[in-house]
Amino acid sequence: SWAAVPKHFPTASHRERTVLQPVGGYAVPARLNGACMEENHLMPSRESQNYWQEGRRNAQFGAVGNEFNLDGLRQGMAARQEPASNDVKCMRSQINDMPCEWVVAPGADPDLRLLYLHGGGYVSGSGAAYLSLAARISTAAQCAVLLPDYRLAPEHAFPAGLEDCIAAHEWMVVSGPYGPSPATATFIACDSAGGGLTLATLIALRDRRKQLPIGGIPMSAFADLTLSSDSIQSQSENELLMHSSRRIRGDPR
DSSP: OOOOOOSEEEOTTTOOEEEEEEETTEEEEHHHHHHHOBTTBOSOOHHHHHHHHHHHTSOOTTSTTSOOOHHHHHHHHTSOOOOSOTTSEEEEEEETTEEEEEEEOTTOEEEEEEEEEOOSTTTSOOGGGGHHHHHHHHHHHTEEEEEEOOOOTTTSOTTHHHHHHHHHHHHHHHEETTEEOOOSEEEEEEETHHHHHHHHHHHHHHHTTOOOOSEEEEESOOOOTTOOSHHHHHTGGGOSSOOOOTTTTTOOO
């Protein structure tokens, strides 16, 4: 357990009290919750359904016809995706030797901070590829979003990437987009491999008795590297990326 989470917390700029709502087992402020889902709109969007249907027409990632190419994957996931609005500020920074970037939409509270850990299977990905998403989150949740470029495998073996994520959260607690200043509240959000890192970061912060974020928001977390959980077995035919084929799991048949 992440201990008791308060039902309200004050923000720095308005000092109003924001009710926390449960989302996927975590307590999330109503305005952050609104960035992720709208009431009575819990079904996949039309865009998501179209994306899935298009993906089903192609070979699954890693299968014959769509073989794994680390260099190509890294190149694609390093492409910089600028926010659609020029009003969103993207400010590059550095945590020790780790590059990172703040994304702040107009009106966002710089003391309400969200650490977003990018996906990429632990071997690829970059904050630059998530700038557009971070801008939308910052706009909807009115928070500052930090995108760190944590170290990747296989050049940097575990726990290098995890230690970077821990360091990023500790730095974010005391440093904001405009310089040193304490955070009113912090969150960690993520997808895919970033989801696994979020869960690992939360556990490490807890075990090391470091300051915890208000909540974690893992989306489609890649947390089972054995590919043996019930869900990945039962849903393997519907999965576009991570699937439990015998070949992927090491069975030569």
